[in-house]
Amino acid sequence: MAVTFDVEDPDLPWHNAPSSVTTILDVLGRVGVRATFFLQGRWVDANPDIARAVADAGHAVASHSYSHVDFRQLSSEGVAADLSRARERIANVTGVDPFPYFRLPYGAGSDDLGLRRQLRRLGYRHIGWDVDPKDYEGGQAETVAAAALEGIDTCVSGDEGRDAVVLLHSWPQVTPLALEAFCEVLVGRGARFVAVDDLRSTPALAFPERTNLLHAMSGRVRSLARSG
Numbered sequence: 001m002a003v004t005f006d007v008e009d010p011d012l013p014w015h016n017a018p019s020s021v022t023t024i025l026d027v028l029g030r031v032g033v034r035a036t037f038f039l040q041g042r043w044v045d046a047n048p049d050i051a052r053a054v055a056d057a058g059h060a061v062a063s064h065s066y067s068h069v070d071f072r073q074l075s076s077e078g079v080a081a082d083l084s085r086a087r088e089r090i091a092n093v094t095g096v097d098p099f100p101y102f103r104l105p106y107g108a109g110s111d112d113l114g115l116r117r118q119l120r121r122l123g124y125r126h127i128g129w130d131v132d133p134k135d136y137e138g139g140q141a142e143t144v145a146a147a148a149l150e151g152i153d154t155c156v157s158g159d160e161g162r163d164a165v166v167l168l169h170s171w172p173q174v175t176p177l178a179l180e181a182f183c184e185v186l187v188g189r190g191a192r193f194v195a196v197d198d199l200r201s202t203p204a205l206a207f208p209e210r211t212n213l214l215h216a217m218s219g220r221v222r223s224l225a226r227s228g
C-alpha cells in the first residue's frame, strides 16, 4: 500500500509548525516506511527547510498544486500556470522534480472528464486515494488507525492487483500517533509499502481480529503514547 500526506495551507495555524512534518518523518524512519508527500508549492515557499528535509529523507515528492484552489474554478490556462509554478517551486526548493505525480486540491474535479483530460495532456498522472481515515476530523488516534487498517484491508481484498492509497495530512495533531500505530501492525504482517513512483499490486492482508481493531489500536496507541 501507499501512505500519502497532503501538505498545504501555510497560513493556517499548525499547518506551518515545523514539528508537524518532522514528527511524521521521525515516525516513518522508525517504522521503516517510504511514503509520498503531496506538497503545495506555496507551502514549500513558506517552509523550504522542512520541504527539503522530506526529500532528503528519501520520500517521494509529488505536487499538490501551487495555490491549493479548487481546480474546477480555473481556466485551462490557469490550470497549466498553477501546475508549472508548483513544479518549478517544488523542484527548485527540494531538488526533486515532482512531475508527473499530482493530486488535485480537495480531490475536487477528479471526476471531471475535461480536467482529467487536460491533466493527461500536460503529462500529469493524478493520484487520488482509496482509503480516507479522516485524520482531519479531530478524532482519536486509535479511531484513525483502525479506520486506516479497515480501509486498507477492504481495498486490497476487494480489488486484487491494485495498491491501496491511504490519504493522510501533515497537520492534524493526531496523525503521527495514528500513523505509527497502524504502520507497526502492517509492518508486522509483512505488508509492502510503496510510494507513488512504484505503485503496483499488493497481496491481500488478513486481519483475523478485525472486529476488535479499535480495541487493538487503542492498546497500541496507549503504549506508544507512554513510550514516546
Ligand SMILES: [Zn+2]
Residues within 6 Å of the ligand: 006, 007, 008, 064, 068, 104, 105, 106
Ligand atoms: Zn489539499
